[in-house]
Amino acid sequence: MSETIGYDVADAPQETGALIDHILARYHETHRRELPELVRLARKVEAVHAAHADVPRGLADMLQQILGEIEVHMKKEELILFPAMRRRAGGGLAVPIAQMRHDHDDHDAQLRAVDELTGHFMPPQDACGSWRALYQGTAKFADDFAAHIHLENDVLFPRYEQPAA
Numbered sequence: 597m598s599e600t601i602g603y604d605v606a607d608a609p610q611e612t613g614a615l616i617d618h619i620l621a622r623y624h625e626t627h628r629r630e631l632p633e634l635v636r637l638a639r640k641v642e643a644v645h646a647a648h649a650d651v652p653r654g655l656a657d658m659l660q661q662i663l664g665e666i667e668v669h670m671k672k673e674e675l676i677l678f679p680a681m682r683r684r685a686g687g688g689l690a691v692p693i694a695q696m697r698h699d700h701d702d703h704d705a706q707l708r709a710v711d712e713l714t715g716h717f718m719p720p721q722d723a724c725g726s727w728r729a730l731y732q733g734t735a736k737f738a739d740d741f742a743a744h745i746h747l748e749n750d751v752l753f754p755r756y757e758q759p760a761a
Contacts, residue, residue, distance in 0.1 A: 623743075659734070
C-alpha cells in the first residue's frame with residue numbers, strides 16, 4: 597500500500613509542532629472515528645452473506661485487531677513520543693522511533709492481508725450496498741493509514757533519529 601499512496605508530502609505542514617498536530621487531527625482522530633464503524637460493517641456483511649463464496653470471512657476480526665494495535669501505537673505516540681519531540685529540537689529519539697517503525701511494518705503487513713482478503717477492495721458484482729460501503733471505507737482507511745505511516749517514517753521521524761548533540 598505505501599508504495600502507491602496518492603499523498604503529497606508538501607500538503608503537510610513543515611514545522612514540527614504543526615506537523616504533529618496535523619498527524620493527530622488528520623490521521624489519529626480519523627482512524628478512531630472510522631475503524632469501529634468498519635468493524636461493525638464487516639461483522640454485518642459477514643453475517644448477512646455468510647453463504648456467499650466471496651464473503652470476506654475474518655475481515656471483522658482483522659479490522660478489530662488492527663484497531664486495537666493502532667490504538668496502543670497511537671497512544672504511545674501521543675503520550676510519549678510526540679511530547680518528547682515537542683520538547684527537543686532534534687535527535688536523541690532513535691530507540692523509540694525504531695519501535696514505532698517496527699509497529700508500522702507490522703501495520704503495513706496487516707493492511708496487505710486486508711487488501712488480499714478483500715480482493716483489492718473489489719466487491720463482487722452482486723454485492724449489496726453495505727458490502728460496497730465496507731470495501732470503499734476499508735480502501736480509504738488503507739490509503740489513509742499508508743499516508744500516515746509515510747508522513748511519520750519519511751518526514752517526521754528522520755528529524756529525531758540522529759544522536760542528541
